Amino acid sequence: MKVSLVFNDLNDDRINEQDMVYENYSAPIPNVKEVICLGGINYIIHDRYFMYFKNLDVDLQIVFRCKDSSE
Numbered sequence: 576m577k578v579s580l581v582f583n584d585l586n587d588d589r590i591n592e593q594d595m596v597y598e599n600y601s602a603p604i605p606n607v608k609e610v611i612c613l614g615g616i617n618y619i620i621h622d623r624y625f626m627y628f629k630n631l632d633v634d635l636q637i638v639f640r641c642k643d644s645s646e
Contacts (some may be wrong), residue, residue, distance in 0.1 A: 617644040
């Protein structure tokens, strides 16, 4: 299964600069209210969406909406 991870801020602007696409992804998926670090900045997961695709480049895209933890 090919998985794409997308990290957006609360305005749905993309945070991660590079595409994060993984084949046979098996790492834990962050839950709501967990803290992650992207580019040296800590973010809190506000919500997340799972989108499953058929006949596209990826099978699953997970969109995380994040808030800067310093705000």
